[in-house]
Amino acid sequence: MIKNIFLLAAVFLVSLTVKAQKEFDATKPKLVVGIVVDQMRYDYLTRFADRYGEGGFKRMMNEGFNCKNNHFNYVPTYTGPGHASIYTGTTPKYHGIIANNWFDKELKTSVYCAQDDSVSSIGTKTDAGKMSTQRMKTTTFADENRLFTQMRGKTIGVSVKDRGAILPAGHTANAAYWFQGKDEGHFISSTFYMNELPKWVKKFNASGTSKSYLKTWNTLYDIDTYAQSGSDLNDFEGGFKGKATATFPYDLAELKNTNGGFDILKSTPYGNSIVADFALAALKGEDLGKDEFTDVLTVSFSSTDYVGHNFGVNSKEIEDTYIRLDKDLERFFNGLDTEVGKGNYTVFLTADHGAINVPAYMRSKKIPAGYLNNKAMRTKLEAFMNTTFNADDLIENISNNQIFLNREKIKSLGLNLEAVQDAIVNEIIDYTNVYKAYTATTMGKASFTTGIEKLLQNGYNQKRSGDILVIQDPAYIAYGKTGSTHGSGLNYDTHVPLLFFGKGIKHGKTFKKTEITDIAPTITALLDISTPNFSIGQPIDYILE
Known part of the structure; x- marks a missing residue:
């Protein structure tokens, strides 16, 4: 009799534990999506606000939390260090990605942040796939989620740039994919992750999606309504080989042969559209957010960086690129609603650095600036x-x-x-200087x-x-006389957006200073898991429900 009572009690306690665990798991998002917009200054949120629809940037602000005074807390502000710092919660001092390329004091040569000659390319015959996280010394929050879920929670990284896909996804990622242009126009990967591209990736690559974007790039709306940028014809923009002026429209099919084949898409808004297309395909192909284990999808929109470098901060091209990115974000969020379900996912959006206004343009306006x-x-x-x-x-x-x-x-x-x-x-x-x-x-x-x-x-x-x-000197750069660049510790490079929305996120805004290293510990606090192993940031607790 007593034995049966103890047995019933044990069963009851186990059932309570299982129930509690299920309730605890239900508080977590099924999917965390990290979005990095390459070279996005904070003021792009406000400068182009009247041109944005309700489903992209504004949806994040209207439904989520806007950290308006978010900054990078280190120099240099480059793409590789930026992506690594966002996801590791620490700075180059600890994660080791000190630049995109740097002089290796032991090898006595320049090395690339994602370079790994010990692995092979997947999906291309070139060496463009010989990449991994081997030079990043610390874990990402995606790594910690994989460890916490006994590798049952997936991580997928997507970008046009290899470093934009690889570094955020971390060491334990199931896969990272990046765009190989030239005469291929495919998403590729590395044997660091797999020995063969999955069927859904092969299907996407064979779909002709990339080729469909080799069309004319004109402004989405009447160019005369683009009042938040300078004149279309000016002395401060680079443009494309084969076209006399950096002015709309651009016939990409005609220009591709003199501009790297499919690589020309990277320097247009359509590079972002391809990434959105591929990220939506990854949602379905990998069944992300479909079970009880939180998955992570990292998405880096890199074409904003290529456009900024080519045409500059004040160009019609950059305005059109952000108007179109807003449309791609809306399309992507609608896909998340359909595939994962409203209220089941959490998204953050930030940037890996900002950008300087073209120094030649600033000098024309009597602002101290110049070239080194x-x-x-x-x-x-x-x-x-x-x-x-x-x-x-x-x-x-x-x-x-x-x-x-x-x-x-x-x-x-x-x-x-x-x-x-x-x-x-x-x-x-x-x-x-x-x-x-x-x-x-x-x-x-x-x-x-x-x-x-x-x-x-x-x-x-x-x-x-x-x-x-x-x-x-402030606003002095080692760069050509056209286009914008980045890398400094000044506010035009350090001040970037930070938006959160979705499951577990309050609605609101703040002017309190937040730092880029606060993002990873905020996400791990949301998931109630360990922070990355060298994280120095603090959870932004007031944004969490």
Whole structure:
């Protein structure tokens, strides 16, 4: 009798536990979607607001939470570090992705952030698939979700750019896919994830979707109504080879042969449309959000970056690109409603960096801005090194506003490394357009809490960064005279959107400062799982229900 009572009690407790677990799981979204819009300044949300519909950016703001004062907290603001920092909750100081490309002090050569020569391409005969996360040292929130669910929650990464697909999805991703242009126009992957493309990917690649976008790119609406950008014909835009002016319309089918074949699509809004198409195909092909284990889909819209680099922040082309991206977002959100169900998914949207207005344009408006002559600076610096230290090979590399020294040679000459670093700083601080300079020794010893110095320190990786870190004058760039770029710690590069909406998200807005490293811990708080292993951000708890 007593034995039966204990047995019934045990069964009852187990049933309560199972019920509680089911109720707990029901509080989580079935799918988390992370969206990164490459090179999106915060003011694109407000500048083009009158042109947006109700189902894209405005849906996120009207139904979700808008963090209006969101910033990157490190330098440099590039694509690789940006995507890594968003999903790891930490900065290059810890995750190790210090740039898109950087000088490897051990290999003595430049390396690419997603490069992995130990793997092979899948879906292409080129080396474009020889990519993985091997250079990223820390976990992403997608990795933590995979570990928490015993690998039952899926992770899929999608982008035009390889680094935009690979770094967010993390080390344990089921797959990452990126667009191979040229004469192929297909989404590809790597043996890091698989040995063969899934059937749904092969079907998409064979569908002719990419080819369908090789058409005329004209403004979606009457160009005379595009009042939030400069004149269509000006001196500040690049354009395409084979067309005399950077003006609408653009016949992409005619221009493709002189602009990299299918690669031309990357520099148009249609590159974003292809990514939206493929992300919707991934929802169905991978059955994302269909079971009790939370899945993660990372989507990076990279064509905004290509358009910005080519045409600039103030162009008609950038305005049209964002108007069309808004339509693609609406289409994508409608697909989530259909496939996963309203109230079953959570989305965040941010950017990997902002962008500077074209310096030539700013100078025409009497705003201090300009262009750097890095070649002249290097020549002058090398002459100083030769005169001061009687050696002409003490500098191994100058890149990403960092100077890498030949430490072996310095040691062999009996020189003190810190003294050499200090001498360089004292020399270059007097160079034209050098605003600030710091040594690696300073970055390693000091503890900065404010200003550009804090951002420099958050971007400084002791094993990978250079010996001297240089900050140029505000709004001075090493770039061509047309188009926009990025990379600095100034507000035009650090201030980016941060929108959340969907399951578990309150409706509201804030001007409290949030940082890019807060996103990952916010998502892991929503999922009630471990934060990424080197996360330094804090959950934005006031946005969570």
